[in-house]
Amino acid sequence: ILNFTSASFPLGKIDMFHEGQRLSAAINYLSNNGLWSSSFMTIGLFYEVLQSLIAFNLFESQSIGSGRLIYILLGLFSKLSLIVLIYQITREVNLEKNYKVIFFLIVCFLILVLTIKNLHNRDLPLLLLLNFLAHTFSTNAKTLITNFLIGILSIFSIIWSIERGVYLNITLLILLIFYLYRRNYLHFFLTVSGITIGWIIFYLAIGQNEFYHFYNNTKDVLVYMDYTYGTIHPVPFSGEDNASRATKILVTIIFSGITVIYLNFFENKIFNNKFKLFFIFLFIFCVISYRNALGLSDSYHMKHSEIFTEILLISLFSYIFLNFITSNKLVSNFINFKIVFNFIIIGLISFIFYFEKVDLKKTFNFNKRLLVYVQQPDNVFLFDNQKKQIADLKYLLNDEKCIDLFTHDAAILYLLNKPSCNKYYYTFTILTENHQKTFINESKVKKTNYIVLNAPNEKFKGLWMPTYQYPLIKNYIEKNYLLFKELGLWNLYQLKKNL
Numbered sequence: 001i002l003n004f005t006s007a008s009f010p011l012g013k014i015d016m017f018h019e020g021q022r023l024s025a026a027i028n029y030l031s032n033n034g035l036w037s038s039s040f041m042t043i044g045l046f047y048e049v050l051q052s053l054i055a056f057n058l059f060e061s062q063s064i065g066s067g068r069l070i071y072i073l074l075g076l077f078s079k080l081s082l083i084v085l086i087y088q089i090t091r092e093v094n095l096e097k098n099y100k101v102i103f104f105l106i107v108c109f110l111i112l113v114l115t116i117k118n119l120h121n122r123d124l125p126l127l128l129l130l131n132f133l134a135h136t137f138s139t140n141a142k143t144l145i146t147n148f149l150i151g152i153l154s155i156f157s158i159i160w161s162i163e164r165g166v167y168l169n170i171t172l173l174i175l176l177i178f179y180l181y182r183r184n185y186l187h188f189f190l191t192v193s194g195i196t197i198g199w200i201i202f203y204l205a206i207g208q209n210e211f212y213h214f215y216n217n218t219k220d221v222l223v224y225m226d227y228t229y230g231t232i233h234p235v236p237f238s239g240e241d242n243a244s245r246a247t248k249i250l251v252t253i254i255f256s257g258i259t260v261i262y263l264n265f266f267e268n269k270i271f272n273n274k275f276k277l278f279f280i281f282l283f284i285f286c287v288i289s290y291r292n293a294l295g296l297s298d299s300y301h302m303k304h305s306e307i308f309t310e311i312l313l314i315s316l317f318s319y320i321f322l323n324f325i326t327s328n329k330l331v332s333n334f335i336n337f338k339i340v341f342n343f344i345i346i347g348l349i350s351f352i353f354y355f356e357k358v359d360l361k362k363t364f365n366f367n368k369r370l371l372v373y374v375q376q377p378d379n380v381f382l383f384d385n386q387k388k389q390i391a392d393l394k395y396l397l398n399d400e401k402c403i404d405l406f407t408h409d410a411a412i413l414y415l416l417n418k419p420s421c422n423k424y425y426y427t428f429t430i431l432t433e434n435h436q437k438t439f440i441n442e443s444k445v446k447k448t449n450y451i452v453l454n455a456p457n458e459k460f461k462g463l464w465m466p467t468y469q470y471p472l473i474k475n476y477i478e479k480n481y482l483l484f485k486e487l488g489l490w491n492l493y494q495l496k497k498n499l
Contacts, residue, residue, distance in 0.1 A: 023064070044163075102348070147191045
């Protein structure tokens with residue numbers, strides 16, 4: 001919390017692709033009042049629409065700054081969920097109270113230093129499920145309401161992130177099979193009730209038409225996304241790019257599995273038998289989350305597959321370290337002195353403050369800094385050439401109700417404050433031949449006057465970078481549109497009949 005309130009708010013230039021994805025889908029909703037019917041979503045409703053809408057209303061400012069701030073705030077919630085999970089593991093570990101305090105701080109410190117960078121906001125539903133499972137498998141816990149909430153996470157996770165939602169629902173299926181196998185029929189019934197009620201409320205809230213678009217959107221993302229934009233996974237133990245990271249993750253997952261088997265079948269000291277089941281489900285997440293690395297096998301996406309494996313291994317090895325201390329009588333007698341114990345606690349907290357870069361002066365000025373940041377004009381986040389070209393586009397498209405983009409620069413719609421004329425609001429959302437046909441049909445129906453494209457350059461010849469991926473749209477634009485204005489980064493094409 002202190003890190004969040006004392007951090008310098010980022011003033012880096014806008015990421016036209018990722019930030020644009022979050023901002024422009026919100027503009028589509030505000031203009032068309034549609035969710036999946038207005039924007040094809042490759043990640044999830046919350047990521048692409050709701051978080052920006054919440055930011056605009058919460059901070060009373062439709063700005064890039066408010067969009068970034070809500071994203072940072074979600075990062076705080078994810079960190080807090082992770083710390084609560086560490087607390088729940090600490091509560092169940094078989095250590096004396098003083099050592100539990102040290103265990104908690106050591107694990108928090110190691111997570112913050114070694115692995116927090118691998119935590120993504122999209123993982124929040126998975127962390128919530130792990131917290132609920134930790135409570136369910138804890139000693140003498142009242143778990144009836146917890147199992148109902150676990151069921152509610154089924155739809156919540158899909159809304160949050162399609163990919164993470166699939167991981168969570170696979171885990172839910174395994175949990176339900178486990179309940180049936182153990183004849184925990186009440187837990188099974190409550191979990192199924194949560195799933196059923198959650199989906200019914202979701203359907204009633206969005207209506208039949210939006211649910212139809214949601215279903216087709218989700219199905220297409222799951223079936224076609226990797227075929228369209230996936231990258232080939234590197235061969236482990238090879239010299240290929242990112243092979244070392246892939247090897248590291250796969251080896252740690254295998255080692256985690258061996259550790260969990262040992263914990264459940266051969267080790268009786270660390271946790272009680274009931275809580276050992278939690279680590280089985282944590283290991284399931286370790287395996288399932290590697291799916292992140294199979295779709296987009298670059299370093300950035302692969303590292304997000306490590307977080308759950310690191311939580312598991314750091315927790316267990318921290319216990320081994322402290323258990324060694326407690327079993328050593330000389331060390332144990334020495335560390336039991338109150339002054340030494342307090343010194344260790346203060347030292348660990350100081351390390352956490354240092355690595356979290358806490359600045360109390362900024363914390364005291366947080367409210368003032370926040371107001372200034374969310375009210376920053378969007379031009380502050382643009383390069384000079386972007387400012388000029390967005391200004392030119394605003395002038396040229398002033399009378400247009402909507403435009404289409406044939407570029408990955410999704411933020412153009414937000415910066416112009418104009419919706420797209422069809423739900424494929426930038427090229428990354430176009431996954432199939434049918435999507436291309438729908439793009440063309442909606443463009444014809446709405447008689448889209450202007451389409452913004454990337455300007456050709458020496459590396460990528462033609463209308464736009466990978467035109468081979470979208471031959472139908474490429475041919476449609478070439479036949480029906482002519483170059484109207486070269487702006488530098490982008491070219492503006494106009495419908496022929498309007499020339």
